[in-house]
Amino acid sequence: MLTEDEVRNALKAVKYPGYSRDVVSFGLVKEIAVREGAVSVIMNLTSSNPEAARQIRTESEHVLKAVPGVNSVYVEVNQPKPPPGASPQPGLPQQSRVPGLHRIVAIASGKGGVGKSTVSVNLACALKALGVRVGLLDCDIYGPSIPLMMGIHEKPTISDAEKMVPPVGHGVKLMSMGFLVEGDQPVIWRGPMIMKTIQQFFTAVEWGELDYLLVDLPPGTGDAQLTLCQTVPLDGGVIVTTPQEASLGVVRKGIAMFQKVNVPILGIVENMSYYTTPTGDRVEIFGHGGGHTEAMRQNVPFLGEVPIFTEIREAGDRGVPVVVSAGDKPPGQAFLKVGEALRAKLG
Ligand SMILES: Nc1ncnc2c1ncn2[C@@H]1O[C@H](COP(=O)(O)OP(=O)(O)OP(=O)(O)O)[C@@H](O)[C@H]1O
Ligand SMILES: [Mg+2]
DSSP, X not given: OOOHHHHHHHHTTOBOTTSSSBTTTTTOEEEEEEETTEEEEEEEOSOOOHHHHHHHHHHHHHHHHXXXXXXXXXXXEEOOOOOTTOOOOSSSOOOOSSTTEEEEEEEEESSTTSSHHHHHHHHHHHHHHTTOOEEEEEOOSSOOXXXXXXXXXXXOEEOTTSOEEOOEETTEEEEEGGGGSOTTOOOOOOHHHHXXXXXXXXXXXXXXXXXXXXXXXXXXXXXXXXXXXXXXXXXXXXXXXXXXXXXXXXXXHHHHHHHHTTOOEXXXXXXXXXXXXXXXXXXXXXXXXXXXXXXXXXTOOEEEEEEEOHHHHHHHHHTSOHHHHOTTSHHHHHHHHHHHHHHHHHO
């Protein structure tokens, strides 16, 4: 007599596409029914990738038909509906939908002042140093600081095709909300204005061919950030945190924000990890390793850590990111390592 256990055992030969684990150990099998040689199996997938479902069904049917005593097989694989406009998952981000821009990656943080813009700028320059074509889009509506950090004082020019041509600093093309406002005037951006402006960053800018476009989001994970994530066709997100923020669980908010808009999380960067004294002693001001621990806990990749170095702030103030001015020294090296980790995730 055929039993449910026999059917379950047989299904252990079916691997989840792209993984070494099988569908049973993934907990996908919801129901098994056996009656006089007829087997019926129901599985629930969490992925909305139709190809994965098709493969699992075909393979399951195949292995079950080979079980002695089985003469008919019915396999149903249920999937959640993909959200409108979402790219199929799981796995790496799909090709971006903006022509010429191969990967668009947002840099976010649970709250302000964790060094997000510093990380964005140095990461862009690190990727450039690794031979990648990079652009940087500063979407910080509250205080666009990136042009200063990049040492870019000119504004975009207008091409014959009446598109904005981004100025270039240290080999990185840059567009910023800051280019669109006069001087130090505080701007009150109203929702629809922000949306229109951000859309123009994609439709009215001559980016040319870029391997990666990094997008510095405004700090936080509120409605403004969420709306930006929905407006910009993102392929992935990076979360910047300090050890302290990580241990307070602020990282989780960043993860939840990307998940809400179905943007794959490429990893966490821990900034201001520790301080190295001039004599080389290590001082862990905010504790250390919180970013790594939280990444493990949340099951997202950890991209690396950047210590506190006076040179990092000074370089930012001078408009020459530390990766460019001292790529061979520990502060520059820290960012280059994060850049390499990110490139490995993006392919
Ligand atoms: N690893 C570091 N070592 C030393 N100084 C740093 C480091 N990271 C950032 N800073 C400094 O901390 C300050 C805040 O950094 P930054 O402006 O990048 O933060 P932010 O998260 O983008 O802030 P905001 O929320 O205001 O956008 C800057 O003066 C910057 O130079
Ligand atoms: Mg900033």
